[in-house]
Amino acid sequence: MKAKKLYAATHDLTNSRKHVAAMIILNAKTPVHYTTLLATEIIWTTAIPTGATDGVWVYINPEFYRGLATDGQRAFLLAHEVSHIILRHPQRSLAYQKRGFFRHGMRFVHRIYNSAADYVIDADLVAMGFEMIPECLYSDKYQRDDVVDAVYADIYKDQPEEPEHGEPEGEEGGFPSPESGNSQPNGDGEETEGEPNGAGTQSGEPTDNMSSGEGDLPAPAGHDYHLTPEYEGDADEQADAAAQDEHDISEAIDRGLDQMEAEGKDTSKVSDNVRDGGNRYRSDKQSNVAWNAELADRVSRVGRGERTSFSRIKVRQYATIGVISPETLGEFTRLTVISDISSSVRDEPFKAYLNELAAIQDAVNPIEGVTILWTNHQVERADEAYSSDELLNIEMPWKGGGTRMYAGLDWLDQNGVESDLIMVFTDGELYGNDWTRLGAQDDLLVVLDREPDLYTQRELVSHDIDYIVAEAA
Numbered sequence: 017m018k019a020k021k022l023y024a025a026t027h028d029l030t031n032s033r034k035h036v037a038a039m040i041i042l043n044a045k046t047p048v049h050y051t052t053l054l055a056t057e058i059i060w061t062t063a064i065p066t067g068a069t070d071g072v073w074v075y076i077n078p079e080f081y082r083g084l085a086t087d088g089q090r091a092f093l094l095a096h097e098v099s100h101i102i103l104r105h106p107q108r109s110l111a112y113q114k115r116g117f118f119r120h121g122m123r124f125v126h127r128i129y130n131s132a133a134d135y136v137i138d139a140d141l142v143a144m145g146f147e148m149i150p151e152c153l154y155s156d157k158y159q160r161d162d163v164v165d166a167v168y169a170d171i172y173k174d175q176p177e178e179p180e181h182g183e184p185e186g187e188e189g190g191f192p193s194p195e196s197g198n199s200q201p202n203g204d205g206e207e208t209e210g211e212p213n214g215a216g217t218q219s220g221e222p223t224d225n226m227s228s229g230e231g232d233l234p235a236p237a238g239h240d241y242h243l244t245p246e247y248e249g250d251a252d253e254q255a256d257a258a259a260q261d262e263h264d265i266s267e268a269i270d271r272g273l274d275q276m277e278a279e280g281k282d283t284s285k286v287s288d289n290v291r292d293g294g295n296r297y298r299s300d301k302q303s304n305v306a307w308n309a310e311l312a313d314r315v316s317r318v319g320r321g322e323r324t325s326f327s328r329i330k331v332r333q334y335a336t337i338g339v340i341s342p343e344t345l346g347e348f349t350r351l352t353v354i355s356d357i358s359s360s361v362r363d364e365p366f367k368a369y370l371n372e373l374a375a376i377q378d379a380v381n382p383i384e385g386v387t388i389l390w391t392n393h394q395v396e397r398a399d400e401a402y403s404s405d406e407l408l409n410i411e412m413p414w415k416g417g418g419t420r421m422y423a424g425l426d427w428l429d430q431n432g433v434e435s436d437l438i439m440v441f442t443d444g445e446l447y448g449n450d451w452t453r454l455g456a457q458d459d460l461l462v463v464l465d466r467e468p469d470l471y472t473q474r475e476l477v478s479h480d481i482d483y484i485v486a487e488a489a
C-alpha cells in the first residue's frame with residue numbers, strides 16, 4: 017500500500033491474545049474482510065481515540081480496543097474499519113469534499129456522509145452476525161445493500177436547517193475529540209500545509225462543512241473516525257499511487273471470495289456492495305466505466321485555453337470511484353444533446369447515457385443548463401434542464417420519422433443558441449451529407465447506441481468525428 021501513514025504506531029497488539037481472538041472471529045464470519053485486512057496494516061496508536069481508517073490503513077487505539085467488552089466487539093470494530101476500505105468511503109468522501117457539493121442543490125456535509133457510510137456498514141455486519149458495539153449507528157431503515165449515496169440523500173432531506181458554521185459536532189457517540197493529529201487539509205495546518213491531500217486530486221480548497229472548523233478531526237458519527245487518504249508526490253504520482261492501492265484492495269477482496277469458495281462457503285451471502293469492491297463480479301461495470309470515463313474526458317477537453325472543466329487526473333479518479341470533481345465550476349455555459357428519435361435507436365444505452373449526462377451536469381453545472389433537441393428529420397421538441405433531476409425527468413417523445421441530425425445544428429443556428437459541446441446521440445444510420453455537416457461542426461461528439469458498423473466507422477473516420485459507444489448499464 018502506498019498511501020502515507022497518517023499516524024505513527026505507539027503500540028503493537030498484533031500478537032496479543034485479544035487481537036488474535038478477534039482475527040479468528042473476523043475470518044470465520046467474513047473471509048473477504050479478513051484478507052483485505054491482511055493486505056493492509058493496523059497501526060496501533062493513541063493519536064486516535066477509538067478506531068479510524070483513511071481508506072488504506074486502519075488505525076486503532078490500543079486502550080479503546082482492549083476495553084471493548086468482548087472479542088466479538090473487537091472483531092466488529094475490525095470489520096467496520098475494513099468495510100470502509102472495501103467500499104472506498106474515504107476516497108469517495110474526499111472527492112465530494114473537493115468538489116464542494118454532493119448533488120445539484122445538495123451540499124456535501126462530511127458528518128452526514130459518515131453517518132450514511134456507517135449505517136450501511138453496520139447493517140451489513142449485523143446481517144453477518146457480528147456483535148455490535150454499543151453506540152454504533154444502526155437503523156432498520158437502512159439495509160446492507162443500500163447505496164451510501166442514496167442513504168446520504170435520505171438523511172440530508174430530514175436534516176433541520178444546517179447551520180453554516182460550527183455544527184454541533186463532537187457530541188454524537190460520546191467520544192472526545194483527539195488532541196492532536198489531523199489529516200484534514202484545513203485543520204490546524206501543522207502537518208498538511210501546502211501539501212495536497214488525496215487520491216490524485218490537488219486543487220480546490222475543501223469546504224467549510226467538512227470539519228468543525230476548529231482543527232479537530234471530523235467528529236465520529238458512531239464510534240470511529242473517517243479520515244481521507246494522502247499521497248506523496250506530484251499530481252500524476254499521487255494518482256498512480258492511489259490507483260495502485262485501489263488495485264491492491266480489489267485483489268485482496270477477490271482473494272477473500274476465492275477463499276470462501278475453497279472452503280465451500282456461499283459467496284452470494286456477501287453483500288453486493290462488498291462483492292462490487294473486488295473485480296470478480298464487476299465485469300459489466302468495468303466496461304461501463306470505460307465509456308463513461310471517456311465521456312467525462314471528452315467534456316474535460318471542451319475548455320478552450322484555460323476553461324478546462326475538469327482535468328484528466330480527475331477523469332481517472334472518476335473511472336475508479338465514480339465521482340467527478342471539476343476543477344472550476346460555472347465555466348461551462350451549455351451542453352446540447354441532439355437526440356436521434358428515429359425508431360431504430362435503442363432505449364437502454366440512451367438511458368445509461370442520460371444517467372452519465374446527469375452526473376456530468378452535476379459536476380460541470382453549465383450556467384444555461386442542458387438542452388436536448390429531440391430530432392428525427394426535424395427538431396420535434398426542445399427541452400431544457402437546469403439540474404440533473406430535471407434532466408432525468410424529461411419525458412422522451414414518441415420515436416419515429418426520418419433521420420437528419422443536422423436539423424439540430426440548423427435549429428441551434430436559427431435560435432442563436434451557443435453550446436460548449438454538442439453531443440449527437442444516434443444509432444449512426446445517417447446519410448452522407450449528415451456526416452459531412454456533423455464533421456464540419458467544432459466541439460461535437462457523437463455518442464452511438466451500438467458499435468459502429470463498417471459503413472458508419474468509415475464515415476466517422478473520414479470526417480474526423482469524435483465518437484464513443486454508450487453501453488447499457
Ligand SMILES: [Zn+2]
Pocket residue numbers: 096100133134238240241242
Ligand atoms: Zn465508520
